[in-house]
Structure formats: structure tokens, C-alpha cells
Amino acid sequence: MDPILVVALVVGLALFFDFTNGFHDTANSSATAIATGALSPKRAVLIAAIMNFVGAFLSTAVAKAISVSLINEGVNIGPEMVFAGLTGAILWNLTTWLLGLPSSSSHALFGGLIGAAVVFAGVAAVNIPAMLEKVVFPALFAPVIAGVAAFLATRVAYLLTARTQASRKATGIGTGRSSFKSGQVFSSSLVALSHGTNDAQKTMGVITLVLVAAGLQSDGNHVEWWVIIAAATAIAVGTYMGGWRIIKTMGTGLAEIKPAQGLAAETAIGATILASSNLGFALSTTQVASGGVMGAGLGRKGGQVRWSKAGQVVTGWFFTLPASGLVGAASAFLVLAGPVGLFADLVLVLAASIAIFQISRRNRISHSNVLSEVEGASEVIRSPRQVRAAAAKAAKAASTAKKTTKKKGDK
Amino acid sequence: MINWNSLLLVAAVAIGATVSVVAVFSLGMRFLTDARHIRSEGKKKDVAKPSEIIFRTAAYAMFTLCSMALIYGIYLIVPYFHLAK
Numbered sequence: 001m002d003p004i005l006v007v008a009l010v011v012g013l014a015l016f017f018d019f020t021n022g023f024h025d026t027a028n029s030s031a032t033a034i035a036t037g038a039l040s041p042k043r044a045v046l047i048a049a050i051m052n053f054v055g056a057f058l059s060t061a062v063a064k065a066i067s068v069s070l071i072n073e074g075v076n077i078g079p080e081m082v083f084a085g086l087t088g089a090i091l092w093n094l095t096t097w098l099l100g101l102p103s104s105s106s107h108a109l110f111g112g113l114i115g116a117a118v119v120f121a122g123v124a125a126v127n128i129p130a131m132l133e134k135v136v137f138p139a140l141f142a143p144v145i146a147g148v149a150a151f152l153a154t155r156v157a158y159l160l161t162a163r164t165q166a167s168r169k170a171t172g173i174g175t176g177r178s179s180f181k182s183g184q185v186f187s188s189s190l191v192a193l194s195h196g197t198n199d200a201q202k203t204m205g206v207i208t209l210v211l212v213a214a215g216l217q218s219d220g221n222h223v224e225w226w227v228i229i230a231a232a233t234a235i236a237v238g239t240y241m242g243g244w245r246i247i248k249t250m251g252t253g254l255a256e257i258k259p260a261q262g263l264a265a266e267t268a269i270g271a272t273i274l275a276s277s278n279l280g281f282a283l284s285t286t287q288v289a290s291g292g293v294m295g296a297g298l299g300r301k302g303g304q305v306r307w308s309k310a311g312q313v314v315t316g317w318f319f320t321l322p323a324s325g326l327v328g329a330a331s332a333f334l335v336l337a338g339p340v341g342l343f344a345d346l347v348l349v350l351a352a353s354i355a356i357f358q359i360s361r362r363n364r365i366s367h368s369n370v371l372s373e374v375e376g377a378s379e380v381i382r383s384p385r386q387v388r389a390a391a392a393k394a395a396k397a398a399s400t401a402k403k404t405t406k407k408k409g410d411k
Numbered sequence: 412m413i414n415w416n417s418l419l420l421v422a423a424v425a426i427g428a429t430v431s432v433v434a435v436f437s438l439g440m441r442f443l444t445d446a447r448h449i450r451s452e453g454k455k456k457d458v459a460k461p462s463e464i465i466f467r468t469a470a471y472a473m474f475t476l477c478s479m480a481l482i483y484g485i486y487l488i489v490p491y492f493h494l495a496k
Binding site: 160161 | 414417418420421422424425428429432433434436437438441443444447448451477478481484485487488489490491
């Protein structure tokens with residue numbers, strides 16, 4: 001097969017991954033702002049999309065993809081291997097989106113590339129210490145750090161704005177806590193901007209890697225302008241599409257979030273990401289965001305975290321690397337079979353993507369029903385607690401209805 | 412293997428920064444509602460009392476601090492501002 005054609009396919013696939021990265025991660029910055037009503041769903045994703053687009057241009061440092069350091073030096077990373085790795089990342093991103101689970105897009109990319117590398121060059125190709133250091137341990141600490149930060153900040157916010165019942169009744173003036181929404185607009189925008197500078201870089205890094213490997217670019221020290229524009233556009237369009245299923249999980253599924261908690265969560269997410277990226281300890285944005293939301297949920301008196309949902313999310317994190325790795329490895333076997341295998345792989349991936357989109361239409365979640373729990377379609381994202389509550393409510397309604405008919409009968 | 416020092420540093424900075432920024436913003440909100448309380452207690456509802464003005468100014472000072480934290484955040488995000496050329 002013409003090498004240029006392979007490169008073109010890889011670039012296309014990389015941009016598709018970038019797109020899934022965008023709509024998978026919209027939730028990180030906008031879910032809490034949408035949940036508290038600080039921003040309307042459409043406006044929130046529009047702001048996130050613009051911030052991601054701008055962010056992609058801001059970082060001039062060339063994205064030396066971390067994925068490369070997970071694969072030992074000396075292993076030749078060719079376009080075919082990247083192709084196989086990307087398919088694993090894309091399919092895992094789409095699957096977790098269908099299930100409404102926030103999971104790290106970077107980990108999916110690492111997993112896919114590692115899986116492909118193992119098939120291409122053997123298990124020795126994988127730098128296991130680097131994998132532990134860059135993927136496994138950060139996954140354990142990211143949500144804890146952001147969670148503790150958001151928990152403490154929520155406590156402090158409620159303490160500082162507390163008013164006695166008497167004073168509220170006497171003056172008719174509340175605690176002003178709903179005004180925290182105005183701060184949320186800024187904190188969520190900051191998170192979106194930092195997301196753009198980080199995540200679009202990964203796609204640019206992958207494309208540059210392939211261009212260099214194919215001899216179309218002399219060295220990996222700069223990124224072609226068209227790559228920057230394409231990557232920025234793909235992530236922005238993906239973000240604007242909005243991964244509503246994941247927004248629903250983050251905004252209402254993990255915990256009930258009020259404006260002060262939303263501000264605390266977003267500030268914790270932003271501060272944790274900025275501290276980690278500037279002090280040399282890369283953390284996953286998605287895991288930071290999930291931890292922040294849970295911490296804020298626990299911080300309010302009477303607030304609670306839906307642990308069953310949280311458990312599902314964390315389980316998803318454990319599967320991210322192996323699952324995308326398996327798909328990456330399976331793809332690699334096909335790709336190794338030659339041009340026909342590569343073509344077959346492409347067809348399979350596209351068919352699987354279309355199938356996932358078709359399944360998602362059965363219970364569509366969009367900006368119009370992202371917040372309403374009642375609109376029947378939300379069965380997938382309902383927690384058992386909500387299901388029980390709904391059942392109890394229905395039973396109560398039925399029993400009162402019975403009583404009234406009985407009374408009527410007595411008369 | 413894992414660099415515990417940098418991990419602890421990240422945790423301390425992240426938690427410290429989050430709590431400080433949210434605390435300052437919350438104080439701002441508190442002062443604003445305090446100012447409204449003072450106005451509602453006064454007899455002349457259309458004239459601002461000195462104490463009300465103090466609370467209002469304090470509130471805006473807090474929000475200014477928060478916006479400075481925001482600007483510092485943007486500064487950290489954009490490498491052009493802080494990387495040696």
C-alpha cells in the first residue's frame with residue numbers, strides 16, 4: 001500500500017481520536033457549571049469548545065507525546081503501529097462514552113499504543129517502570145488530591161457564608177451562596193483552557209511522530225501549522241458536540257452539586273492540574289475532575305456521593321489501559337497482515353463506531369435532557385438509589401390512590 | 412520509581428491554592444451579603460451607611476484577589492509567558 005495513503009489514514013484516525021477526546025472530556029470543565037445552572041448546557045459547551053480551540057494554539061512547546069516514553073527506545077514506531085494503537089483508543093473512548101463513564105483519553109491512547117507495540121515488537125517493547133510512574137500511580141493519587149482539595153474548600157465556603165436561620169428570616173436575605181455561580185463561569189473556563197493546551201498537544205504529537213517516521217517531516221522539533229489547526233478544530237468540534245452522557249454522570253450522577261460546591265470542585269480541578277503540570281507530576285484531567293466532584297459532594301452537610309456510580313467510574317479506569325491495549329493488539333495483528341488487513345481494520349473500526357452511535361440513539365441524552373432525571377431515557381445513568389426512590393414514590397402514590405377510592409366506596 | 416517529594420508538593424500546593432481561592436471568594440460573598448444586611452437594618456433604605464460601604468469595598472477587594480489568582484492561572488497555562496525564550 002502506498003505509504004502516503006497509510007500516513008493519510010493515520011492522520012485521519014488521529015483527528016477522529018482528537019474529536020472523541022474533545023467530547024469525552026467536555027464534562028471535566030462544564031459538568032459542574034451545567035449542574036448548578038451557572039451556565040446553560042449549550043453555552044457551557046460553547047465556552048469549553050472555544051477555550052479548547054484557543055488552548056491548542058497557546059502551547060508552543062512541541063508535544064513530545066508521553067506515549068513515546070512508555071515504549072522503550074529502539075522500537076521503531078511506524079505509521080502502522082500508531083494506526084493500530086489509535087483504533088484501540090477510539091473504540092474505548094466511544095464505549096465509555098456510551099456507558100456514560102468519565103475515563104482518561106490519554107490512558108486510552110497509551111493503552112492502545114502499548115498493545116500495538118507488544119504485537120509489533122514483543123513485551124520487551126514496553127517500559128513498565130515508566131508505565132507505573134506515569135499511568136498507574138497518578139491514577140491512584142489524582143482523584144484523592146483533587147477530592148481532598150474540593151472537600152476542604154467546600155467546607156470553608158459553607159462555613160464562611162453561614163447565616164443563622166433567625167437572621168435569614170428577620171431580613172429575608174439569604175446566604176448569597178447561589179451567587180457562587182458567577183465565579184463558576186471563570187473557574188470552569190480556566191479548566192477548559194488548560195485542557196486545550198494539554199490534550200490537543202497529544203494528537204499533534206502523534207501526527208508529528210508519524211510524519212517524521214514516514215520521512216515527510218525532517219525532525220520532530222516543530223509541529224506543522226496545518227497539524228495545529230486540524231487538531232485544534234477537531235478537539236473544539238468534539239467538545240462542542242458535548243459528551244452529554246458523561247456530563248450527566250459528572251454533573252448529577254456522582255453527587256448533587258450546588259453552586260458553592262461547583263466553584264470548590266472547579267477550583268480544585270484547575271489548581272490540581274496546574275500544580276501537577278508545573279511541578280512535574282502529570283495527572284489525568286478526567287480523574288482529577290471526578291475526584292473534585294466527589295470531594296465537593298461530601299463537603300456539604302447532608303451532601304452525599306453516589307458510591308455505586310463512583311465505583312463504576314473507578315472500575316472503568318482500571319480497565320482503560322488493558323481494554324484499549326487489547327483492541328490495539330488485535331488491530332496490530334490485522335495490520336501486520338498487510339494492506340488488506342489494514343483496510344479490513346479500518347472498516348471494522350468505522351463499523352464499530354457507527355454501531356456505538358446507533359446504540360446511543362436508543363436512549364439519547366443531549367443538552368435538552370442532560371439535567372432531567374425523569375425523562376425516561378436516563379435509565380442507564382440512574383443510580384440504584386434513584387431507582388429505589390422512584391419505586392417507593394410510585395408505591396406510595398398507588399396506595400394513596402387506593403385509599404381515596406376506598407373512601408369514596410365507603411360513602 | 413515514584414517521586415514522593417514532587418507528589419507531596421503537588422498535593423500541598425493544589426490543596427492550599429484551592430482552599431485559599433475559595434475562601435477568599437466566599438469571604439467576598441459574605442461581605443456582600445453583610446452589606447445588604449446593614450442596609451436592610453437601616454431606617455433610610457436609599458442612603459448607604461459608612462459601614463455598608465466598608466463591607467462592599469472589602470468584598471470587591473476579595474473578588475480582585477480572586478481575579479488575580481485567575482490571571483496567574485492563565486499565566487501558568489500559556490508557556491509563552493513563563494518559558495525562557
